[in-house]
Amino acid sequence: MKLATWNVNSLKVRLPQVLDWLAANSPDALCLQETKTTDEGFPFAELAAAGYRAEHNGQKTYNGVAIVWRGELADVVRDIPGLADDQKRVIAGTLGDTRVISAYVPNGQEVGSGKYAYKLEWLAALAGWLRAELARWPRLALLGDFNIAPEDRDVHDPEAWRGKILCSTAERAAFDALLGLGLADAFRLFEQPDKSYSWWDYRELAFRRNRGLRIDHVLLSAALVPDCRACHIDKTPRRLERPSDHAPVVVELR
């Protein structure tokens, strides 16, 4: 089984690239973030023509997450149960016996800001909900844009980013708390190239200079880890014209 996650930064703009990527990579499920559209604007028909079904949790202009899959998806949940939040950042479903969650963690804007407090509260709520999800579905994959670079090696210039948004101690502690639930960072299960990132700023030729951050992740429950054969970041779409600023992250499971 192949699972992937991709923050597309507007599905309207990126749909041709998503369709091409699905055709080229043939994942069983693709988790999307930042669709930036309502359910009415979601391209269900175009995806169906490509052999994929979809569940979307969207809103106008901002946020929006989806799972695009082949086969059957059951027990779909939108949003974090019990969290008062009008931002559409979570959708989950079960593919076979594997729970698949597409998440778009808040950016946080600046350490100490209101958005930063919201990010940390949101991550705490996510962890609380995941504990229950893991109890129900031992085989669980949490995929998405976490907006956290877990370690200095995930940052092109760790000194410049020290303590800054996406890299602060509290954000990294929140990421570690997710690992503490029994989840593993699939990317780090394998030897990886140095300076591997999943996001590059649009400005200042950041991609060409590989000035990026690894903030998109796939976390696997302990039951899935032995089945994980590979995890990689696919930089191919980042090289296209009008790319998303994020690259897809792909895992292959037995």
Added chain:
DNA sequence: ATGGCTTGAGTGTCAAGA
């Protein structure tokens, strides 16, 4: 140098992203 791009909104220019 707090900029630089890109998107959605909507037609002038701002909010938000990371």
